[in-house]
Amino acid sequence: MAHRRRLLVIGAGPVGLEAALHALPLGYEVRVLEAGRVGENVVSWGHVPMFSPWEMNCSSQGLGILGRQGVRPFADGRAAPTGREYVARYLLPLRSCPPLLGIVQERTRVVAVSRDATLKQDRPGDRARALRPFRVLAESGVRQEIHEAEVVLDVSGTYGRTRELGNGGIPAPGEKEAATCIDRGVPDLEVPRVAARFAGRTILLVGAGHSAATSAVALAALASRHPRTRILWSFRSTRVPLYPRVPEDPLTRRDALCAGANRLAQGSDPRIEPYPGSFVESIARPRSSARARLEVILKTGGRLRRERVDRIVANVGYTPDASIHSELQVHLCYATCGPIKLAAALLGEDGGDCLSQVQPSADRLSNPEPGFYILGAKSYGRNSTFLIRAGLEQIRTVFAALAGDPRLDLDVARLGHRPKRAGAAAPAVRPPGGDRVPAARG
Numbered sequence: 001m002a003h004r005r006r007l008l009v010i011g012a013g014p015v016g017l018e019a020a021l022h023a024l025p026l027g028y029e030v031r032v033l034e035a036g037r038v039g040e041n042v043v044s045w046g047h048v049p050m051f052s053p054w055e056m057n058c059s060s061q062g063l064g065i066l067g068r069q070g071v072r073p074f075a076d077g078r079a080a081p082t083g084r085e086y087v088a089r090y091l092l093p094l095r096s097c098p099p100l101l102g103i104v105q106e107r108t109r110v111v112a113v114s115r116d117a118t119l120k121q122d123r124p125g126d127r128a129r130a131l132r133p134f135r136v137l138a139e140s141g142v143r144q145e146i147h148e149a150e151v152v153l154d155v156s157g158t159y160g161r162t163r164e165l166g167n168g169g170i171p172a173p174g175e176k177e178a179a180t181c182i183d184r185g186v187p188d189l190e191v192p193r194v195a196a197r198f199a200g201r202t203i204l205l206v207g208a209g210h211s212a213a214t215s216a217v218a219l220a221a222l223a224s225r226h227p228r229t230r231i232l233w234s235f236r237s238t239r240v241p242l243y244p245r246v247p248e249d250p251l252t253r254r255d256a257l258c259a260g261a262n263r264l265a266q267g268s269d270p271r272i273e274p275y276p277g278s279f280v281e282s283i284a285r286p287r288s289s290a291r292a293r294l295e296v297i298l299k300t301g302g303r304l305r306r307e308r309v310d311r312i313v314a315n316v317g318y319t320p321d322a323s324i325h326s327e328l329q330v331h332l333c334y335a336t337c338g339p340i341k342l343a344a345a346l347l348g349e350d351g352g353d354c355l356s357q358v359q360p361s362a363d364r365l366s367n368p369e370p371g372f373y374i375l376g377a378k379s380y381g382r383n384s385t386f387l388i389r390a391g392l393e394q395i396r397t398v399f400a401a402l403a404g405d406p407r408l409d410l411d412v413a414r415l416g417h418r419p420k421r422a423g424a425a426a427p428a429v430r431p432p433g434g435d436r437v438p439a440a441r442g
């Protein structure tokens, strides 16, 4: 009987879970190691309404499995859930159903990946490295364990690793000491305990991505209820409008958010003071009293401006953790920290609209280390335009490459309106080391 190949997934976010789901019918022995709980990162921003509707966030297989258990995550596929709803109604039920039941090992953090009896510098770029299995070191509480696998998918995201807020992306002097006064996610201002930290205070918001837009709109709403609230919004860009609109944007929530944030960035609300082209030079926390305000120096147009604020919301983006695979032959982009070939393709795009991005070829997703793939949000590195829908397409591409059949189509992203390709019909699945079997359909 043919030996079943072992496939290890790092991270049980949306893309990791879907990858595991798609590996199982292909005959892999699958294990998912998750540092926290299933959907941990999505739950961290779970109060935020998603841009993408249900039908873009779920695979047809996932919905098929849930359907057979009588679970229907949504009534209208064009409606968009909050992150929390998406985890509660889709990811968690999926984790608890066969075939994923018992596959995910939660509270287990992968620390490092290497190859058996092989060092980073051995056989550079040689496919023969694949003759040795991966050795994956994971920690679960105080326990450390080694897992072996022939294929490793690093789908560990970037969300937990926030960047520094100082000028030039390094820590501002005093940033570390002010840590307890800095929120690095999108605060949930609907929670009274959280809102109380901001209401009636002076807040510095830093950043100009979609998270910063969400925070700006939410803080403006809070300020309208608590008029003593004052918000300073610092961002590097001087572009007007700050958030370019996508003509006839099919992601209507994104469009509404951008329109609202653009108005605030242009000074439409007297309680929000925008500082375009500005940088945080330093943060000082007077030691005299725990309640003392922070003194922040902003550099704007070459001039320094001193402001006293109570709290800082730093929405300045995330960066991937390269330490996990530092003993493997992985080629990263020096600008985005994503895998080089995909990064080059993404950098070649203008505008960065996440709905009109390059389709990932197997070559773009591969790197010098055979059998090791970085997928999901982490594959985009510091580029923040990743959507789950792109991850579903990556899964299709990677499993086709692993099966050695570019026409293999698991119909992963049918509900995400993936463009059909010529020759993708009539799929058949070749399990690793086994016979051909009919493709699994949801």
Ligand SMILES: Cc1cc2nc3c(=O)[nH]c(=O)nc-3n(C[C@H](O)[C@H](O)[C@H](O)COP(=O)(O)OP(=O)(O)OC[C@H]3O[C@@H](n4cnc5c(N)ncnc54)[C@H](O)[C@@H]3O)c2cc1C
Binding pocket: 010, 011, 012, 013, 014, 015, 016, 017, 033, 034, 035, 036, 037, 038, 039, 040, 041, 042, 045, 048, 049, 050, 051, 052, 108, 109, 110, 111, 155, 156, 157, 158, 159, 186, 211, 324, 375, 376, 377, 378, 386, 387, 388, 389, 391
């Ligand atoms: C505010 C906000 C709103 C967003 N809205 C949307 C949206 O509307 N639509 C959309 O498609 N995308 C949206 N995104 C992007 C979204 O985060 C991703 O599309 C999605 O979460 C990516 O899934 P993933 O599985 O690649 O990574 P993640 O969801 O980040 O999951 C990674 C998982 O890996 C685990 N992990 C990390 N390190 C380790 C380790 N060392 N060992 C083991 N496990 C580990 C984490 O705990 C986590 O569970 C949004 C992001 C933010 C911040």
